[in-house]
Amino acid sequence: MYDFDYHKPSSVADAVKLLSADPDARAISGGQTLLPALKHRLNRPTYLVDLSGIAELKGVKREGDKVTVGALTRHIEVQNSPEVKSAIPALAHMAAVIGDIQVRNRGTIGGSVANNDPAADYPSAVLGLGATVVTDKRRIAADDFFQGMFTTALEPGELLTAIEFPIPEKAGYAKMRNPASRYVMVGVFVAKTKGGVRVVVNGAGPGVFRQTEMEQALSANWSPDAVAGIKQASEGLNSDIHGSAEYRAHLVTVMAKRAVADAG
């Protein structure tokens, strides 16, 4: 790992000031993705801005028909949050199956969403629930936020501060993990929301995407059988030593069925 300087601001304003001052500065929250990347020298930040001292970025709130999760909220806290468990059990379930306990004790929702790793779990819940990504400057609809592998609508120096999840009628998440690395091979998040049915695939392609054919089928008939016959095209999906694009395409249907069956 290359060496770097380290700052720990205690407010969003100070963090943004530090991040805006130098294009090679990086924010760190739990660090469960960033530190492995730094060890591989994939990044050479001049300094890290540790967000963990910013109290206003932490915690879960339920207000009316939405649940707001602060960016610094750790996976273990989402997993155990009474608000999340009662309003959006699929989101609590998703948090509970990220990485292992040690990763969940450190990793945060804001870090996962801002990083937008193709194998990350949270982006499919954010897009699947039609959530709103809140930053220090603006509010961004999930549909505009994710822009492909490791790419989001966030501008340099812009800080993700919270995510607002509308409470769905029903939602479910199922994933197939790589047996060795335990990263997602294919995950599918399904949700029946006020705005209609959403089906989102993560892990299979370079970024999260909506499976519109399955959305239409589930709108007409919310049951695992409705998606059982729908085949995902393999063009554009990831193909690597862990699985071919055809295998991942096949898994999309299997995971979609399971997600609908488990939806609550």
Add this chain to the structure above:
Amino acid sequence: MPQVTLTVNGKNSTVEVEGRTLLVELLREKLRLTGTHVGCDTSQCGACVVHVDGESVKACTLLAVQVDGCQVLTIEGLAAADGTLHPMQEAFREYHALQCGFCTPGMVMSAIDLVHKHPEGMSEREIREGLEGNLCRCTGYHNIVKAIAAAQDVMHGKRSELARAAE
């Protein structure tokens, strides 16, 4: 160079580190607490698990500067001053839950956090799933799982003494 002030196994330390110094490097190289092991250095194997403010973390995937002001507990801090082992250590001994011992410090630290997080008690399956972040290449996990099942009864006060392993 940044300074880090932390409490390790009840003792206060102030140490000079680099920004990039990992917690596990601070523990092993600066404080000479070599019970915490480095297996993979890629947050997969769990040999480096310690507790920070009561929760298990992988010390290879945490910067020393991130634990400034924190309470750190390592395998060296588990036994009582008179040498009495922690119930989890005692259970690992009783159930022969190790062969080469390399993964053991991390296993024990993870197991204790796991038991704390499940005051209702865990089934064998829950224990196995809870050990997702710890790899053992010798034992096949069976005796580790048995040891944790026995230790949780003592830690939760359901038994005053560890259930003995079958002959």
